[in-house]
Amino acid sequence: MDRRAFLASGAAVALGATTAGCLGGTGADYDVAMTSDAYVPRSTATVPDDAPNWVPRDVPTVEVVAGDTLVWENTGARNHTVTAATYDHERVEALLGVSGDAAHSHDPRLPAGAGFFSSGSFDGEVAATRSFIDERNGGGVIPPGERYEHAFETAGWYHYYCIPHLPAGMMGNVHVLDA
Template sequence: MPDNLSFEPKTATIDSGGTVTWTNESDIRHTVTAYEDETPDEAAYFASGGFESERAARNRVTEGLLASGEKYEHTFDQPGTYRYFCIPHESSGMVGTVRVE
């Protein structure tokens, strides 16, 4: 996250069954939180902190924060487009996309 408030790359394309690892490279704490309504229907929900829904992730945001150097990873088994965001910095445009082919 070179400018501290963005995901790099903003869009990643991977094969089905692939794993994405997010590493917080800034000194600001961030989350990786899927938009529940912007993931394929059959796909597992994902969020740092291990939440099972976007609502739970938003309600307990401090449990999902990644400190500098911490990592979060998720394996994508269903093809489709997944949009995600950082809860504290969503209004600053900290959003990203994973495309699974």
């Protein structure tokens, strides 16, 4: 399956233009690249003032429509994860040694009715983080060159992060609009 998000449907013309522009000519067909320590969306949205207070304003934000699938690709050389931040985030920050100004001042939330999502199969972010700490290549790591995709069915705000690089500030937001 290669059903991609708005960047695929809404930016088909732009994709062609990019290819023609010879920016390496890769014709990349993912929505968010994972570089050495950052998520780099192919199109970035602004977080409006009326977004929930737990949505960081200064991290890469992607806007999609309910029902869209986002595709992340690890274009870097290190393992990454895509892990949803939830009300358990404070526990994850404690496990990973994130504190002070780097820690979230408000616990992230998933939209009502939306399920937890992460690379790998976990019930929640604490289980994913424990797996990363306890197991070799645990936590749902996405090796270089591999992909992760998730269909966002419920409108609202999502915040996510990379477990190994959360202390380095590797985080992102997804804003899902009503279809």
